[in-house]
Amino acid sequence: MSLPISHKPAVCSHMPVPPQFEGGMSPHELTHKALLSLEHKFSTMKHDDEIKVKAKSHVSLRKYQPQEEEPEQKAQHYKHEPKHEPKTHQHKTDEPSSTVSPTSSTKTSKLASTPSFTDVPTGTKPSRNTPIPPYSGIVDVDKPIIVKAGQTFDGHGMYYRPTKAMGDGSQNEHQQPVFILEPGATLKNVQYSGGDGIHLIGSGTLDNVVNRDIGEDAVTIDGEKNRLHDAKLSGMDVNDIPKGPAKVLIVNSKFYNGDDKVVQDNGDAEVLMKNVYVNGAGKLFRTNGGQPITTKLTVEDSTFENVKESLFRTDSKTSSAHFSNVDDGGMKVVALTPDASQITGTGKISYKPYTG
Ligand code: ADA
Ligand code: CA
Numbered sequence: 001m002s003l004p005i006s007h008k009p010a011v012c013s014h015m016p017v018p019p020q021f022e023g024g025m026s027p028h029e030l031t032h033k034a035l036l037s038l039e040h041k042f043s044t045m046k047h048d049d050e051i052k053v054k055a056k057s058h059v060s061l062r063k064y065q066p067q068e069e070e071p072e073q074k075a076q077h078y079k080h081e082p083k084h085e086p087k088t089h090q091h092k093t094d095e096p097s098s099t100v101s102p103t104s105s106t107k108t109s110k111l112a113s114t115p116s117f118t119d120v121p122t123g124t125k126p127s128r129n130t131p132i133p134p135y136s137g138i139v140d141v142d143k144p145i146i147v148k149a150g151q152t153f154d155g156h157g158m159y160y161r162p163t164k165a166m167g168d169g170s171q172n173e174h175q176q177p178v179f180i181l182e183p184g185a186t187l188k189n190v191q192y193s194g195g196d197g198i199h200l201i202g203s204g205t206l207d208n209v210v211n212r213d214i215g216e217d218a219v220t221i222d223g224e225k226n227r228l229h230d231a232k233l234s235g236m237d238v239n240d241i242p243k244g245p246a247k248v249l250i251v252n253s254k255f256y257n258g259d260d261k262v263v264q265d266n267g268d269a270e271v272l273m274k275n276v277y278v279n280g281a282g283k284l285f286r287t288n289g290g291q292p293i294t295t296k297l298t299v300e301d302s303t304f305e306n307v308k309e310s311l312f313r314t315d316s317k318t319s320s321a322h323f324s325n326v327d328d329g330g331m332k333v334v335a336l337t338p339d340a341s342q343i344t345g346t347g348k349i350s351y352k353p354y355t356g
């Protein structure tokens with residue numbers, strides 16, 4: 001943050017030209033069109049695994065279909081529950097500090113099967129000690145940048161740096177997001193920092209985003225309240241948000257220097273984080289404290305260093321996480337859930353009740 005701050009508007013000449021409206025359609029018509037195509041895309045994913053959605057851009061694609069673990073393995077993870085308790089977080093957070101074991105369960109999980117994703121950009125698992133990548137230039141941002149429904153914003157490696165008007169990057173909850181993605185939007189090749197990070201109103205893709213210095217949090221999957229707020233800022237009608245869980249892809253992305261959360265999940269979602277690197281955070285993914293959120297998180301081929309508390313924390317019995325080929329950097333606890341059956345792919349499971 002040592003570079004001089006200019007007072008350019010959020011949309012300025014250094015930024016990629018925003019997409020133009022097609023064929024004289026109004027923004028509302030265009031949004032409606034994008035949502036229809038998004039709905040079609042997701043219904044295609046659910047009902048017909050053989051149909052692939054057409055590839056956008058140069059990114060090479062492959063189909064993603066994770067395997068469910070056998071129930072026996074789940075039971076084993078539970079037996080391997082760590083004896084050590086995690087250290088209490090040093091920074092101010094909304095989390096309590098006590099730790100207890102999760103309740104045992106022999107019931108078959110009521111959680112839905114692991115979601116499938118198509119159009120997953122390829123990449124590689126990051127190595128330990130990956131330095132913050134260099135940026136190609138700086139754009140000062142003094143109001144949230146909106147990516148409209150179904151559109152792709154390619155930042156070409158520029159650093160979208162929030163000014164003080166957006167917040168001070170602390171744990172203050174009342175800061176502005178640097179980016180707001182409407183449903184079905186993609187953000188790629190972007191660096192950013194501070195404020196309240198990136199907000200996803202609904203489904204969306206983050207590909208090669210780098211947070212150089214996490215603010216209050218780095219990514220928010222909106223719940224009901226955020227949706228109202230963010231939709232107002234973006235100018236979209238909340239009634240146009242597709243129903244059902246948000247499908248969120250976070251790939252080839254890196255997050256540095258956080259105090260608390262990387263992803264704050266305030267609504268039901270199906271999330272794939274793949275080829276992700278974090279160095280410095282309290283936790284990777286937190287469903288909103290005390291809320292009955294139904295989210296399925298999959299973390300694959302990713303590397304975590306200096307994450308102090310956990311990779312996944314929920315108070316909800318209907319959220320779950322699956323880890324595969326993850327380097328946790330030697331953490332004692334990877335997941336904090338009410339029931340150990342909510343987690344697969346790691347035995348490092350514990351529970352911390354939410355105390356408000
Ligand atoms: C905390 C806070 C929530 C919400 C969330 C967020 O969990 O208790 O009300 O603000 O952070 O979205 O950052
Ligand atoms: Ca918060």
Ligand code: CA
Nearest residue numbers: 196216217264
């Ligand atoms: Ca936040």
